[in-house]
Amino acid sequence: MADLFFFLEVLIGGLLSGVLYSLVALGFVLIYKASGVFNFAQGAMVLLAGLTFVRLTQILGSEHPWDGMFVLALAITFAVMIALAFAVERVVLRPLVNQAQIIMFMATIGLTFFLEGAAQGVWGSQVHRLNLGVSELPIIIGDVLLPPLDLVAAAAAAAMVAGLAVFFSRTRIGRALRAVADDHQAALSVGIPLQSIWVVVWSVAGIVALFAGLVWGAKLGVQFSLTLVALKALPVLILGGFTSIPGAIIGGLIIGASEKLAEVFIGPLVGGAIENWFPYMLALVFLLFRPQGLFGEKIIKRV
Amino acid sequence: MKLRKLSMAALALGLLAAPEAFAQGEQFVPVTIYRTGAYANTGAPLMVGYMDYMAMLNERDGGVGGVKLTWEECETGYQNDRMVECYERLKGKGPTGAAVFNPLGTGLTYAILEKAAADKIPIVSLGYGRTDSTDGRVFPYSFPLITNYWSQSTAKIKFIAVKEGGMDKLKGKKIANVHHDSAYGKETIPVLDEQAKKYGFEVKHYPVAHPGLDQKATWLQIRQARPDWVILRGWGVMSQVSIKEAAAIGFARDKMVGVYWSGSEQDTVPAGDAAKGYISAAMHGSGTAFPVVQDVIRHVYDKGKGNGDKKEIGTVMWNRGIIHGLVNIEAIIVAQAKFGKKPLKGEEVQFGLENLNFTAERVKALGAENLLPPFKTSCRDHEGQAPVKFQQWDGQKWVMISDWVTTDQSIVRPMIEVSAASYAKEKNITPRSC
Numbered sequence: 001m002a003d004l005f006f007f008l009e010v011l012i013g014g015l016l017s018g019v020l021y022s023l024v025a026l027g028f029v030l031i032y033k034a035s036g037v038f039n040f041a042q043g044a045m046v047l048l049a050g051l052t053f054v055r056l057t058q059i060l061g062s063e064h065p066w067d068g069m070f071v072l073a074l075a076i077t078f079a080v081m082i083a084l085a086f087a088v089e090r091v092v093l094r095p096l097v098n099q100a101q102i103i104m105f106m107a108t109i110g111l112t113f114f115l116e117g118a119a120q121g122v123w124g125s126q127v128h129r130l131n132l133g134v135s136e137l138p139i140i141i142g143d144v145l146l147p148p149l150d151l152v153a154a155a156a157a158a159a160m161v162a163g164l165a166v167f168f169s170r171t172r173i174g175r176a177l178r179a180v181a182d183d184h185q186a187a188l189s190v191g192i193p194l195q196s197i198w199v200v201v202w203s204v205a206g207i208v209a210l211f212a213g214l215v216w217g218a219k220l221g222v223q224f225s226l227t228l229v230a231l232k233a234l235p236v237l238i239l240g241g242f243t244s245i246p247g248a249i250i251g252g253l254i255i256g257a258s259e260k261l262a263e264v265f266i267g268p269l270v271g272g273a274i275e276n277w278f279p280y281m282l283a284l285v286f287l288l289f290r291p292q293g294l295f296g297e298k299i300i301k302r303v
Numbered sequence: 304m305k306l307r308k309l310s311m312a313a314l315a316l317g318l319l320a321a322p323e324a325f326a327q328g329e330q331f332v333p334v335t336i337y338r339t340g341a342y343a344n345t346g347a348p349l350m351v352g353y354m355d356y357m358a359m360l361n362e363r364d365g366g367v368g369g370v371k372l373t374w375e376e377c378e379t380g381y382q383n384d385r386m387v388e389c390y391e392r393l394k395g396k397g398p399t400g401a402a403v404f405n406p407l408g409t410g411l412t413y414a415i416l417e418k419a420a421a422d423k424i425p426i427v428s429l430g431y432g433r434t435d436s437t438d439g440r441v442f443p444y445s446f447p448l449i450t451n452y453w454s455q456s457t458a459k460i461k462f463i464a465v466k467e468g469g470m471d472k473l474k475g476k477k478i479a480n481v482h483h484d485s486a487y488g489k490e491t492i493p494v495l496d497e498q499a500k501k502y503g504f505e506v507k508h509y510p511v512a513h514p515g516l517d518q519k520a521t522w523l524q525i526r527q528a529r530p531d532w533v534i535l536r537g538w539g540v541m542s543q544v545s546i547k548e549a550a551a552i553g554f555a556r557d558k559m560v561g562v563y564w565s566g567s568e569q570d571t572v573p574a575g576d577a578a579k580g581y582i583s584a585a586m587h588g589s590g591t592a593f594p595v596v597q598d599v600i601r602h603v604y605d606k607g608k609g610n611g612d613k614k615e616i617g618t619v620m621w622n623r624g625i626i627h628g629l630v631n632i633e634a635i636i637v638a639q640a641k642f643g644k645k646p647l648k649g650e651e652v653q654f655g656l657e658n659l660n661f662t663a664e665r666v667k668a669l670g671a672e673n674l675l676p677p678f679k680t681s682c683r684d685h686e687g688q689a690p691v692k693f694q695q696w697d698g699q700k701w702v703m704i705s706d707w708v709t710t711d712q713s714i715v716r717p718m719i720e721v722s723a724a725s726y727a728k729e730k731n732i733t734p735r736s737c
Contacts, residue, residue, distance in 0.1 A: 009523055136577055220540055221543050225514055225539070232516070
């Protein structure tokens with residue numbers, strides 16, 4: 001019975017971690033869906049958002065989570081992420097319209113270095129505590145331990161995903177985003193304003209980055225390591241597909257649960273610390289059978 | 304156009320004819336630092352403290368023995384390949400080349416260990432580095448000074464034994480070693496296994512994959528295993544996450560003992576209330592109540608010449624930078640007494656490092672009483688076997704909770720000699736006799 005509880009505990013812990021990976025993966029999916037660009041800078045955007053927010057709470061003198069200054073800092077950071085979207089569209093993307101995807105990808109690598117340097121240059125490289133007001137005392141049901149922060153984050157992430165799914169499928173902008181993703185030139189020819197669509201999608205990705213920055217910042221402390229959470233999102237994307245929001249969620253859950261189960265039950269047999277590479281191996285095996293990912297679009301080209 | 308070409312030519316000639324950036328009467332000290340990357344928040348303040356100490360000597364005493372200290376930073380980003388680049392770039396600078404390197408990372412130390420020995424430039428790895436290089440007969444140019452990893456580990460087990468009521472009370476106890484899955488993290492596995500055999504406790508090792516962002520799997524295993532004590536061998540973000548995960552599974556923080564590199568404000572402040580009660584080994588004191596620290600404030604920061612943020616003065620990592628300054632520069636002072644008051648070569652500084660003698664009187668004269676432990680090095684012993692203190696986080700600051708705890712050389716030294724002899728055999732090195 002104790003073994004069953006332990007298995008359940010590891011499984012639930014893994015699923016909750018998976019939701020947090022999905023949060024980061026979502027930012028990648030949003031931009032890929034709308035522009036066909038793999039945004040290498042998503043991790044750096046999480047760092048920028050988290051660092052800007054936490055330093056603003058300090059400068060504005062926020063004393064408690066969710067007091068007036070806390071909310072003001074959140075609003076300003078929100079504005080910073082939208083301003084970043086405008087700047088990226090104007091400086092990075094606009095000059096590269098209709099260029100090959102690999103060129104856009106390289107541009108986002110450059111953007112990563114810029115954002116990492118700028119965030120640390122402006123706000124410093126010190127580690128900062130971020131308190132979201134969620135209790136750190138675990139909830140124990142039966143003999144299964146549940147961390148409250150992960151539960152709250154999972155619930156909030158679920159709400160965010162539902163909102164994004166509605167946005168993409170039910171609104172005009174959502175349909176326009178999908179059209180732009182299919183073909184820039186065709187979308188332009190039917191009057192879809194490419195520039196403003198890009199600003200919208202980078203803004204949404206910026207807000208997802210802010211959300212991820214808050215949740216991961218509360219877990220890790222706000223510091224450079226936030227950029228590294230992007231590494232956790234990559235196997236999720238491979239598994240779930242680069243263009244599917246449900247794929248990012250399901251992929252996150254599979255990756256989270258399998259890496260934790262593997263670490264606990266296989267790890268001790270092979271020396272441990274396998275949770276960094278195990279998800280990549282799982283994703284690779286998966287690719288052998290379904291190269292487009294779990295929910296990715298199967299690309300059929302006429303030759 | 305002609306004028307422009309002439310100006311360019313003049314500029315080029317000027318650059319070619321530019322004098323050496325370092326004056327002849329200066330001692331060059333390379334500073335390899337990581338102001339960027341995952342470990343910047345702990346690495347940068349330490350090297351800032353080191354530079355602040357040298358700046359203070361220049362301001363207060365006009366350098367060391369009348370020789371001005373100069374330095375140049377090189378960013379390693381805590382990457383081994385960049386450490387090698389920095390080493391190559393800095394080793395020949397200054398009138399006599401680099402005096403001594405402080406890589407600030409065990410992997411970084413391994414990366415240049417053999418090169419530095421070939422170039423006769425000493426490496427100081429203060430509280431870190433390759434443990435068996437304590438045997439100076441095999442490793443003449445490596446100095447894992449003050450307390451190496453293995454010695455520190457024996458002091459930690461002694462501290463745990465005191466808390467349990469004596470060494471005999473360790474029998475049957477369960478200790479979990481939660482370690483960074485790296486050269487640094489794995490370094491104490493052999494000595495802990497040896498101590499477990501000797502004292503009859505059970506030790507289990509839990510590697511945490513770099514950088515340690517998500518450790519749920521590890522801590523759920525610890526919850527299952529229910530150890531009596533946890534030794535935390537973390538670095539950077541790993542330590543804060545470990546402390547928070549320990550709180551999440553309800554493991555008592557005052558039963559967790561971190562190593563030197565998991566015992567700074569950077570490890571506890573981000574963990575918030577979860578860190579209250581957490582214990583770590585301490586190489587030195589924290590705070591500003593030391594004459595040497597006051598001198599740095601007066602001669603450097605009050606004149607606006609600080610190398611970092613004034614808020615970091617007195618923190619554990621910044622004070623460790625001062626310790627780096629005290630030890631490295633003392634080696635130059637000792638070497639100057641033998642070779643003369645002039646800029647020294649690496650191999651001359653090596654003599655100084657091998658003949659350090661931090662007596663209580665000398666420590667006091669340096670303004671570092673209660674900051675730096677007394678220790679003495681020799682050709683045979685490149686560590687110094689300094690004792691270790693233990694500190695506890697009270698929610699706001701570190702508080703010392705022990706006196707200096709001596710290390711157990713009856714376990715450590717034989718292991719070092721066996722390991723060093725094996726290295727000597729593998730590399731075909733004839734050990735020096737001393």
